[in-house]
Amino acid sequence: MMAAFDTLATLLGPRFATSDAARAQNGRNEAHFPEALPDAVAYPQTTAEVAAIVAACAAEGIPVTAIGAGTSLEGQHLAVRGGISLDFSRMDRVLAVNAEDLNVVIQPGIPRTALNEALRATGLWFPIDPGADASLGGMAATRASGTTAVRYGTMRENVLALEAVMSDGTVIRTGTQARKSSAGYDLTHLLVGSEGTLGIITELTLRLHGQPEGVLAAICRFDDVEAAVNCVILTIQSGLPMARIEFLDEMMVRGFNLHSGGTLPETPHLFVEFHGTPAGVAEQAQSFREIAEDFGMADWQEATTTEDRSALWKMRHSAHYASAALRPGVRTLATDVCVPISRLAEAITKAKALATEMGIIGTVVGHVGDGNFHYAVRFDPADPQDLARTHDFAGRLNELALALGGTVSGEHGIGLGKQKYMGAEHGAALDWMRRVKDALDPKGILNPGKMLPPVA
Amino acid sequence: MMAAFDTLATLLGPRFATSDAARAQNGRNEAHFPEALPDAVAYPQTTAEVAAIVAACAAEGIPVTAIGAGTSLEGQHLAVRGGISLDFSRMDRVLAVNAEDLNVVIQPGIPRTALNEALRATGLWFPIDPGADASLGGMAATRASGTTAVRYGTMRENVLALEAVMSDGTVIRTGTQARKSSAGYDLTHLLVGSEGTLGIITELTLRLHGQPEGVLAAICRFDDVEAAVNCVILTIQSGLPMARIEFLDEMMVRGFNLHSGGTLPETPHLFVEFHGTPAGVAEQAQSFREIAEDFGMADWQEATTTEDRSALWKMRHSAHYASAALRPGVRTLATDVCVPISRLAEAITKAKALATEMGIIGTVVGHVGDGNFHYAVRFDPADPQDLARTHDFAGRLNELALALGGTVSGEHGIGLGKQKYMGAEHGAALDWMRRVKDALDPKGILNPGKMLPPVA
Structure with missing residues (x-):
């Protein structure tokens, strides 16, 4: 590895780092994976530099793993086989x-x-x-x-x-x-x-x-999960062009209250937003409210100012950290199933029942208009029972999603955490993915150990 | 080839044909390519049959070319290397x-x-x-x-x-x-x-x-090409959610008049359609008319009934045949460039000027909201000068599209006709496409001779 490292140190100067601090910085993750340190970190500034780095690594078979903000939830940025962490921050x-x-x-x-x-x-x-x-x-x-x-x-x-x-x-x-x-x-x-x-x-x-001329956001409260989710299903099926329609279960609302000091009643909610002309937005909101009322919506609060809307979506975007507030000091495993919209109520209901049965502590939040929801499970990786139960729960949820015609990952990807489901989701297609990988990266230097499970 | 053919004849019975009539039927095309006959035609009814056919062909390296309706304009369905035509009509x-x-x-x-x-x-x-x-x-x-x-x-x-x-x-x-x-x-x-x-x-x-609750279609007449195309550009840039926005030059209108017995004034037109709620559609149409009037729209005719709208779009869909009416008895080469919307006026204006300069007879029609338009050139393949001029024109139009940041094919594909531009459009990426092809079809039996140009 040393010849390539000398080449890169000469090419990049101080933008090639082998210090413990630099390596540790890119070895962390926001999910539940163990730290994984690269041998060195390169901070390219141009495409030509990236090309030179990859060419140098290719010559010696050194792994290259790209990292952006490092916020992935499946460990895609972790250099689990060592080599170079290609840091795009510059x-x-x-x-x-x-x-x-x-x-x-x-x-x-x-x-x-x-x-x-x-x-x-x-x-x-x-x-x-x-x-x-x-x-x-x-x-x-x-x-x-x-x-x-x-x-x-x-x-x-x-x-x-x-x-x-x-x-x-x-x-x-x-x-x-x-x-x-x-x-x-x-x-x-x-x-x-x-x-x-x-x-x-x-x-x-x-x-x-x-940027839409008219924007209207609202918080809708429901008394139970089924009503909220069935409202989502009918809304999507009706073709209403929702800009956002987010589901939060009562535990997620509790997390937001703990994390952000909010005072929302701790029952299931939908956060919705409409984009269009001012008249169009009013029309959409009215159509949505009629559906929601049919499903017994208990409360409707519009966020009328830009500041109110920003606060609403900032709260929603803090879900990962707000879930942590429910059980501080441990780690999060976030599931990411996505199912056909018609199976969404079944998927969420069964997931919650399973969690209760298994003693899982977590929150449900999701982009339910897509059929995508996350169970963010808080667990202690140092407790073997907790660890096993959490992975068992995630596995059963993933199997449920596949049985319903869905996918194990709506948006987080596969990375390290979901490789074991690739065979079940893709069947024979997995072999053809491997052919593509072998054809485009014959030496296997690009982010090795990710996405494709080891050949059995 | 005979062993595989025996296998397929046994498997498919009368749904495996080697007759001249069957072969000729799948050897034709609606564009300008010479007839190309497969050695046999298979008419599968199930995926399992397709799998068996491909496996039998793979064993002996026999080409397999799929055909649907056979309406492609780049000859994708032609079995130019012989072998099996896989006819999906059943x-x-x-x-x-x-x-x-x-x-x-x-x-x-x-x-x-x-x-x-x-x-x-x-x-x-x-x-x-x-x-x-x-x-x-x-x-x-x-x-x-x-x-x-x-x-x-x-x-x-x-x-x-x-x-x-x-x-x-x-x-x-x-x-x-x-x-x-x-x-x-x-x-x-x-x-x-x-x-x-x-x-x-x-x-x-x-x-x-x-199906949209509200639909409104209209024919808008302009006095010149620039006005019509600049109206399109501003409409798209304004974010108006057009359902359809089609451009036709004066020659295309003449073609429709000849083909369908219409009486539209022979100047550039836009055919437009709006989808939404009834109120939303009216709002969109009003916004569009304001833009169009700023560009000097000369006439606006709404197609108010379902029948009127059907007639309008049926006419538009007959463009390929209507173009033929301008010069019967010869063939059509339809270009298919697509450019960034900001370069659309430049692209169409230059294309028309080039056509005039080169003595090209053809029509311009296009999905201009996408930046995609077709020059349908009528030419006589038996006349070497006409043939050379037509291909020269198409080549120069394709080069123009690439120079403007666009593509040589918005929607017709590459097939036989556009392989020579693949290198210019894709540069180094073409080699990586070849790697994918070699990895997924190592024997080269799937539609050989299409899309990827021969290695130089």
């Missing part, structure tokens, strides 16, 4: 705002809130919002979504084009600045969601959306 | 309408109009509408779109999951019934648009949309 520039084409070209290290800050004066925004202030590169690599996917889609629908460094250091561009194309294999979508295992994203062209 | 069933999940599961051979006929009573529809009554399998394989892509997306956004037979006869399933997933490589999108060169699609799960 590739965080907006390269071009093409307002007239409703897109923006960025470097992958920029965090999502910084991107929207940079767009503010344009009247455009990028809606996708995982809870954390993730980097756009990490979001693309994990095919992330968030509260607005029900209206605007996920990273899958919003990456128009990208640049990537492939496993031998070659730089490629996929997609164009046009809105659609039928020319050739869709390498953009192959790389989006590939978790840095097929190529390293070095630039993204993202679709932007006009 | 795999055309709707397998499940999951109205409560807004999706439908189909066999690939069903034509798009038959699908919507089957959905009529559900209140749902599948909006994607290439001009021809194409099969959904062919549409998925070529990543097709149509007049409604500006609102509902292309096949890329509307295929949720699929089943495919891979090059060794293995059957795989990709995607789930859930609306999103971050689990594993996106093989769905890799197969969509791969033109049968990576796998043979045997089943599709398609996203459905609610």
Whole structure:
């Protein structure tokens, strides 16, 4: 490894670090995985530097693992086989705002809130919002979504084009600045969601959306889970163009109250938002309220000012930390199942019953308009019983999702935590994913140990 | 080849044909390519039969080329290397309408109009509408779109999951019934648009949309091309949720008049449609008219009844045949460039000037909300000068699209006709597409001679 490290130290100077502090910084995670330290951290500033780093690593078979904000919940950024941690924090520039084409070209290290800050004066925004202030590169690599996917889609629908460094250091561009194309294999979508295992994203062209003229958000309280979830199902089936429709169970509300000092009644809630013209928004809200009232909505509080709306969604985005408040000092395993909307009530009801039966402490929160919800389980990894029970619960929930025609991961990806379900979800297709991996990364240097389970 | 043919004749009985008539039927095309006959035609009825056919062909290295309705404009269905034409006309069933999940599961051979006929009573529809009554399998394989892509997306956004037979006869399933997933490589999108060169699609799960409560369509006349196209650009940039916005130049209007006996004034037009609530539709139409009037719209005719709207879009869908009316008895080469919306006026203006300069006879029609337009050139392939001029024109238009940040194919695909531009559009990425092809079809039996140009 030493020859490559000398090359990289010469290339990057102080932006190549082997100190314990630098390694430890990129070895942590916000989920439940053990620390995993890279041998060194590289902080590239240009695509050419990324290409040179990957080429040097390819020559000696050194693993390369990209890291953005490090907020992933499945450990995708952890260098579990050592090697280089490719830290994109210094590739965080907006390269071009093409307002007239409703897109923006960025470097992958920029965090999502910084991107929207940079767009503010344009009247455009990028809606996708995982809870954390993730980097756009990490979001693309994990095919992330968030509260607005029900209206605007996920990273899958919003990456128009990208640049990537492939496993031998070659730089490629996929997609164009046009809105659609039928020319050739869709390498953009192959790389989006590939978790840095097929190529390293070095630039993204993202679709932007006009900031809606009218916005209306509201907090809806229900007395029970079934009523809230059935309201969601009918809302989606009715075709109402919800901008956001988030479910929170009573435990999640308790977490928010503990974390943010709120005073919401601790029963199931929906947080909703409507986007459109002012008249359109009023019309949508009225249609939604009629459905919600049919399901016995107990209370409706509109967030009328921009500040109220910001506070509402800031609270929602703190769910990961608010869940922690229910049982401080331990770790979180967040499940991420996504099911067909028609099976959502069954999935959530069974999940909650299973949790009760197994003595699981956790919260349920989700982007239920997509059929996606998270059980954030607090557990003590040092307690073997707690650990086993938690993983058993997650496994049974994942099996339930598959049985209902869904997926084990709506938006967090596979990383380290969900490899064991890849066979059950994909069947024979898993072998063809391996063929793609072997073809594009024959030496296996790109984020090894992630996504694809070891061959049995 | 004979052993495999014996196997297939035994397996399929009369659904395996080597007659001249059967071979000729699948050797034709609606574009300008020479006839190309398969050695035999197989008419499978089940996925298991497709798997058996591909396995038998794999054993002897026999080419397999899938065909749906045979309406492609780039010859994707032509068995240019012989072998088996896999005719999906008998795999055309709707397998499940999951109205409560807004999706439908189909066999690939069903034509798009038959699908919507089957959905009529559900209140749902599948909006994607290439001009021809194409099969959904062919549409998925070529990543097709149509007049409604500006609102509902292309096949890329509307295929949720699929089943495919891979090059060794293995059957795989990709995607789930859930609306999103971050689990594993996106093989769905890799197969969509791969033109049968990576796998043979045997089943599709398609996203459905609610039939809009309010619909308003209109014909807008302009005095010149620039005004019409600049109206489109500003409409898209304003974020107005157009359901359809189609441009036709004066020659296309003449073609419609000749083909359908219409009496539209022969100047540039936009055909538009709005979908939403009745109030929302009126609001959208008003906003659009204000923009159009700023650009000097000369006339606005609403199609108020369902019959009027059907007639309007039937006329639009006949563009390929209406173009033929301008110069009967020869062939059509339809270009398919797609550019960023901000460059659309430049692209169309330059294309028309170039056509005039080169003496090209043709029509311009396009899904301009996406930046996609077609120059349908009528030419005589038996006249070497005409042939050379037509290909020269198409080449220069494709180069223009690439120079403007666009693509050579918005929706028709690559097939036989556009391989020579793959290098210019994709650069180094083309080699990585070849790696994918070699990994998934190592014997090269799946639709050989298509999409990827011969290695130089």
